[in-house]
Amino acid sequence: MLPLDSAPLRPALAPGSWPLVGHLFRFGRDPLRFLGSLPAHGDLVEIRLAVQNVHVLCHPDLARRALADGRTFDRTGPIYDRIRTDMGNGLATCAHTDHRRQRLLMQPAFRRDRLSRYAAVMQEEIAALADRWRPGQVVDVVDAMFALTTSIAVRTLFSSRVDESTAAGLRHCLDVFLRGSYTRVLLPFTTALPTPANRRFTRALAQWRAYVGGVVADGRQRQSGPPDLLSSLLEARDDEQSGMSERELADQIAVLVLAGAETTSAALAWSWHLLGAHPTAEEELLAEAGAVLGGAVATWQDLPRLVHTDRVVREALRLYPPAWALPRTVTRATELAGRTLPAGSTVLFSPYILHRRAGTYPEPDRFRPERWRPDPVSGRCPVPATDFFPFGAGATKCIGESFALTEASLALASLASRWRLRPVPGASVQPAARSVLCPRTLPMRVTGRH
Structure with a gap:
């Protein structure tokens, strides 16, 4: 059956392959530019990364x-074997x-009832961050947002079981892991080298696993305490009424x-960066935050009124989806775009x-939160939900989608209710395409609303 919006899908071979390395150098040097060039050649484009052929969707x-x-x-396949070796066999990595x-x-x-409880933890951590900022202060927004979301993730998982020094140590372990994991997957032959980066990675991973193991053991022994994600996981049962093993729990938590x-x-x-470059969208966000919150921290009940905030988050996720490239392995011969892919082939979903x-999103490279505004007649969003993939799709769609959207909207609106973040003149903001697509650094100046 032909797709609704085009002629028959076209397979193609990406030009510019070099002997021995194929497209590896171009992919490694600037993966976003390289991937962005592929749709001009076809709908299913084959690239070569050293000895591996990859079919890009x-x-x-x-x-x-x-x-x-x-x-x-x-x-x-080998890529996910390496990922599971480091991250564990959790829901986002399992076969x-x-x-x-x-x-x-x-x-x-x-x-949903659990999510409303997690929102209370989000409020506390967001309020603490808003209280720490001072007028005129320059913050690296990448570091500030990572510290915020890590604290929220750790507290929703472990409730009161984690003190601040331990949480800071966990954030350090996570940062080291995320900086190193992309290189380890792309260049697996480098993992055995005794480099400082590999030693830091090994230490951080060992520290993380040791702590998680201790928290799981402590959680099993506790008879009472505030409800958190860990208690939910400890209570979980499958079709045969079996719970998770120690290893399964540790993998899921990681x-x-x-x-x-x-x-x-x-x-x-990315939301803060895009708002800083688009004053009209920023002013609309500030006006909404002021009208709805009036300087307070957003609550679960405020979310339905934070409509522009939600559009800003979705548009940032569209332009800079964190999970920017995900591989899959073909397990049995199959046909795509008129080409037969044998078992063992690798496809890349980006x-x-x-x-x-452009066929899906008018002016696709522009930041336009208004594209998510419902049509005044039909009430439907002009962007089909089936064409928005920041959390994947199908059975493996991210289970934490609602958690992430709630957290992002609460944080963006609450901070905008008290502060505005201005770009630092002359600062260069470049995407770092590691395991997750984020800015390398994002210095911004904190100023008061009034």
Whole structure:
């Protein structure tokens, strides 16, 4: 069946392959520019990264098909083996055979009634950050948002079990891990080298696992305490009424904190950067925050009125999706765009590419939060939900989507209710395409609202 918006899908081979290394140098030097150039050549574009051929999905129809069929397009193969070695076999990294059981065990922890309780923790951490800022202070927004979302992730998981010094240590471990994991996946032959970066990575990973193991053991022994994600995971049961093993718990916690902290902090950092460059959108956000909150911290009940805030977050996620490139392994011969891919082939799903298609998003490279405004007649959003992929799609769609959107809207509106962040003149803001797409650094000056 042909896609609704185009002629038959076209396979293609990316030009500019070098002997031996293929496109590896171009991909490694500037992956976003390289990936962004591929749709001009076709809808399913083959690239070569050294000895590995990768088929990049450049059309939303192909992406939806691959994400809907986890049995054929699975999270297996050498890349995911390396990811699981470091991150563990959690819901965001497990293969198709483990996914249904893990999803069933995790789902209760993300029910709407639980999310409203997590929002109370978010409020406290956001208020603490807003109180620490001072007029005229220059902050690195990347670091500030990462510290905020990591504290929220740790507290919603472990409740009062974590003191500030331990939380700071965990943030350090996560930062080291995230900086090193992309290189380890892209260049696996470097992981055995005794470099300072590899030694830091190994130490951080060991410290993280030791702490998580201790917290899980402590959680099993406690008979009472405030409800948190860990207590939900300890209570979870599958179809056979079996709970999680110690290893499963540790893996799920690692993936939850890693995914939850870095992805939401990246979305917030990009939101501040984009607002700083677009005064009209910024003024609308400030006006909404002032009218709805009046200098207070946003609550769960305020979310329905923070409509422009939500649009800003979604537009930032469209332009700079944190999970910018995700591989899948073909487990059985299949056809895509008229080309047969044998078992063992690698396909790459990139929301960064799909979110910048002119056929889907008018003026795709422009920051336009108003594109998410519902049509006044139909009441529907002009952007189809099926063409928005920051959290993936299908059965493996991120279980924390509502958690992340809630956290981002609460933080953005609450901070904007008290402060405005101005770009530092002359500062260069460049995307760092590591495990998560975020700015390398984002210095901004804090000024008062009045």
